[in-house]
Structures are given as C-alpha cells and as structure tokens.
Amino acid sequence: GAVVSQHPSRVICKSGTSVKIECRSLDFQATTMFWYRQFPKQSLMLMATSNEGSKATYEQGVEKDKFLINHASLTLSTLTVTSAHPEDSSFYICSASSEHGYTFGSGTRLTVV
Amino acid sequence: GENVEQHPSTLSVQEGDSAVIKCTYSDSASNYFPWYKQELGKRPQLIIDIRSNVGEKKDQRIAVTLNKTAKHFSLHITETQPEDSAVYFCAASRGRGGSNYKLTFGKGTLLTVNP
Numbered sequence: 503g504a505v506v507s508q509h510p511s512r513v514i515c516k517s518g519t520s521v522k523i524e525c526r527s528l529d530f531q532a533t534t535m536f537w538y539r540q541f542p543k544q545s546l547m548l549m550a551t552s553n554e555g556s557k558a559t560y561e562q563g564v565e566k567d568k569f570l571i572n573h574a575s576l577t578l579s580t581l582t583v584t585s586a587h588p589e590d591s592s593f594y595i596c597s598a599s600s601e602h603g604y605t606f607g608s609g610t611r612l613t614v615v
Numbered sequence: 616g617e618n619v620e621q622h623p624s625t626l627s628v629q630e631g632d633s634a635v636i637k638c639t640y641s642d643s644a645s646n647y648f649p650w651y652k653q654e655l656g657k658r659p660q661l662i663i664d665i666r667s668n669v670g671e672k673k674d675q676r677i678a679v680t681l682n683k684t685a686k687h688f689s690l691h692i693t694e695t696q697p698e699d700s701a702v703y704f705c706a707a708s709r710g711r712g713g714s715n716y717k718l719t720f721g722k723g724t725l726l727t728v729n730p
C-alpha cells in the first residue's frame with residue numbers, strides 16, 4: 503500500500519533555531535501534501551496545503567514566513583519551522599493526497615527548549 | 616469552510632458493549648467521510664470510510680452510517696475490546712484524494728473500554 507515516510511520522528515531544538523521536517527511518498531506520487539499540527543489532547547489542525555512546484559496555501563492564522571513549506575517534487579515535501587519558540591512545540595504530521603486517498607506520515611514530535 | 620462537530624468527547628464502555636460516536640458537518644458539498652483511530656504519539660489510522668452515495672457501510676465490528684440530508688454520520692463499534700481504546704476522529708472532505716480537497720477533522724472522542 504501507499505506509504506509516506508516522515509523524518510525525524512522526534513526532535514528537540516533550542517529556541518531561535520530552525521527545524522526541517524521531511525515527508526516522502528515511497529511508492530506513489532503525491533499530488534497534494536497537507537501539513538497538520540496537533541497539540542496534546544487536541545485534533546489535527548490543518549496548517550497548509552502544498553502542490554508540487556507551486557506555493558503553499560496557508561490556513562488562516564498560520565504564519566507563512568515562520569512555517570516554510572517546499573514541495574519540490576511529487577515525492578518530497580518539507581516543512582521548516584523557523585526561529586522556533588516553545589509554543590511551537592507540537593506533533594507535526596503530513597498527509598499525502600493521491601489516488602490511494604489520504605496517506606499520513608508517522609508524525610514528528612517537536613520540542614523547543 | 617467546512618465545520619465538523621463530534622460527540623461525545625469522552626466515552627467509557629464495558630468490554631463487550633457497543634460504542635457510538637456521532638459527527639455533523641456543515642458543507643453540503645462534502646462527500647467523503649472517513650473515521651480514524653489514533654493511539655498516543657502515532658499517526659491516525661483509517662478504520663472505515665463512507666462516500667455520500669451510500670447510507671451505511673460495515674466491516675466486521677465496525678459500521679458507519681450517513682444521513683446526507685441531516686448532514687450527520689456515526690461510527691458504531693460492537694463487541695468492544697480493550698484494544699479498541701484510543702482517540703477516534705471523524706473527518707469530512709469534498710473528495711477522497713488525488714486533489715486539493717482537504718480533510719476537516721472533528722475534535723475527537725477518547726474511547727475507553729474497561730475490561
């Protein structure tokens with residue numbers, strides 16, 4: 503079946519630094535990649551939608567200059583959290599949209615100290 | 616945009632009992648309704664889904680019903696087992712995938728099955 507590989511699974515970074523999260527579709531091409539953020543005991547909140555080769559569309563309230571999304575190919579999308587702060591600590595998860603439906607990555611637990 | 620409401624937020628049942636989780640949606644153009652099970656720190660796992668051209672779908676102990684007129688859909692789990700304990704999310708979308716149609720999630724239901 504369709505698999506999305508997400509790395510890293512866990513990352514701890516210092517406040518003010520940047521962190522890059524990668525999602526790769528391993529055996530299919532992802533037309534669209536969705537990026538979600540999930541705080542403890544809450545639901546998945548969509549941050550942005552990206553299509554290969556074009557700029558991402560951000561949801562209201564999500565800072566596009568802080569959460570940089572690159573979707574350079576049909577198999578790779580990245581989310582960079584720039585100048586991370588403790589309030590950015592969360593579970594970040596990608597979801598690839600394709601003819602297989604929605605395929606989720608395994609998530610990245612980001613802790614900013 | 617789409618708004619998905621989910622109830623209850625927590626549900627505790629005895630092993631062997633049934634569990635029902637209900638969701639409503641607002642976008643009449645939504646036609647795909649998946650249910651996900653999420654264990655702590657893990658990705659959401661699709662357990663069943665339904666499209667708007669059917670009213671009910673069943674897979675062993677799990678069933679989903681859809682009332683498109685009323686814009687609500689429900690998850691039914693029969694003969695619950697302790698391993699069913701998890702957070703369950705409903706979601707709605709205008710399409711199943713392969714497009715820009717985004718999934719909008721409900722707030723989740725923490726299901727606890729007591730042995």
